[in-house]
Amino acid sequence: MSVSDEVGDVRRAADVNAADCPSRLVLEHVTSRWGVLVLAELLDGMRRFSELRRAIGGVSEKMLAQTLQTLERDGFVHREAHPVIPPRxxxxxxxxxxxxxxxxxxxxxxxxxxxxxxxxxxxDYDRAKAGRVHA
Amino acid sequence: MSVSDEVGDVRRAADVNAADCPSRLVLEHVTSRWGVLVLAELLDGMRRFSELRRAIGGVSEKMLAQTLQTLERDGFVHREAHPVIPPRxxxxxxxxxxxxxxxxxxxxxxxxxxxxxxxxxxxDYDRAKAGRVHA
Structure with missing residues (x-):
């Protein structure tokens, strides 16, 4: 089987409802808490790490670095390290x-x-629930 | 300030990049691991609990119940309990x-x-990374 056949089979067979389908991890990475916000922010254009950190309220340095690494490995984000001091x-x-x-x-x-x-x-939901408890 | 003014203000002020904005929880609920799959499955029409459980590979009874309750409370899902035996x-x-x-x-x-x-x-990413380690 050629590579293109294999690729075609993966696409045809992909099903997010199957627990072991790789599409599920693709979906989870783009919909992760910080993944969503990083992707949406980058839609406006190139950002430095420190700019992303400032733009996305509440994200820690560690979580942002992990999120960016996951998105880079999946091929969604390109990372460019400039050999300058301080690093950019x-x-x-x-x-x-x-x-x-x-x-x-x-x-x-x-x-x-x-x-x-x-x-x-x-x-509405909480009021209805409280009503049932007191009834 | 009237209720409609308040509602208008909430909408204008909503910003998913603000750590304490309620829109962030709305987004997190619809993009949660199981929330995504439950919503997508229900787009095909009404489902019983047991049907959702079967359709969505890997979801536990507890996680499905929690997910449905969160989606119901947010106003995304309507739950109808029929007083029959066994319960439906x-x-x-x-x-x-x-x-x-x-x-x-x-x-x-x-x-x-x-x-x-x-x-x-x-x-590609893993190969490049391994190359850098061995270089």
């Missing part, structure tokens, strides 16, 4: 990463837009 | 949940399509 490391999206970033960017904007609906739903 | 509990998407589900469904299909590219990128 720049991150950009690859074309594949841009595909992912566009989708998670849409999800992020949707989440921001729907905050009022979700907060209202949670209030 | 059915889950459907709300209109809000359908918005989320369409987007994560797109991400899931994209992840399946891109498995070959990601596997190839990982091989």
């Amino acid at each position: 490391v720049e991150y950009t999206l690859t074309p594949l990463g841009e595909e992912a970033a566009r989708q998670v960017w849409g999800l992020a904007r949707w989440a921001e837009d729907r905050v009022p609906s979700v907060l209202a739903a949670r209030e | 509990v059915e889950y459907t998407l709300t209109p809000l949940g359908e918005e989320a589900a369409r987007q994560v469904w797109g991400l899931a299909r994209w992840a399946e399509d891109r498995v070959p590219s990601v596997l190839a990128a990982r091989e």
